[in-house]
Amino acid sequence: MKRVTVVMALSALFAFFGCDKGDDGLKTKFGIFTVKDAETVSMNGTIDKNSHKDFTDLLNQYQSIKRVEIQECEGASDTESSRRLSFLVHGNKINTHILDNGSVAVEGTDFFLAGNKRTMGKNAKLGVQCWSIESHGEIKPATSFNLNHANHKPYMNYYIQVGFSTQEAKGFYLFTINAANYKEIHWMTNKEIEQYHILK
Secondary structure, three states: OHHHHHHHHHHHHHHHHHOOEOOOOOEOEEOOEEEEEOOEEEEEOOEOOOHHHHHHHHHHHOOOOOEEEEEEEOOEOOHHHHHHHHHHHHHOOOEEEEEEEEEEEOHHHHHHHOOOOEEEOOOOEEEEOOOEEEEOOEEEEHHHOOOOOHHHHHHHHHHHHOOOOHHHHHHHHHHHHHOOOOOOOEEOOHHHHHHOOOOO
């Protein structure tokens, strides 16, 4: 009898934690996003080509979402989807928050910056990295291009589009491409986070 009780209890736990639907039968899991309540979504994982559609579907079902809580997002496998996702968050005036001990970097940092309000928990980390492209078999980092080169414009324009002034956008962008090379991530200090007006 005890064995049956244990098996039933384990089955119930698996059903609870493994289910991607809430008590009301609505879907709660959308790719790297999970609905926590009527106003809050958790995010954990790499942004991919499906992330924009996933979040669009989520908002269509939960129209009162006001906050994305990020556990970990250290980049994107699809830059186009990442930008579209960020603009979706910004356009809907959704707040972004990095959870205690959470971390975001590279495109994950850009996504975080799309938040209407941006906050970080204890021991949370924010990372930046110099972008690079491959040309004729050679890796060329952002710093190898003259600052007036067209390759820089989409990055600076993005920061302006999510609320930075032109001066703030240029300052932060130059920081991101010079803080670390394209193979490394620079984790921002509290002083740097304050200097570049990351939180608001």
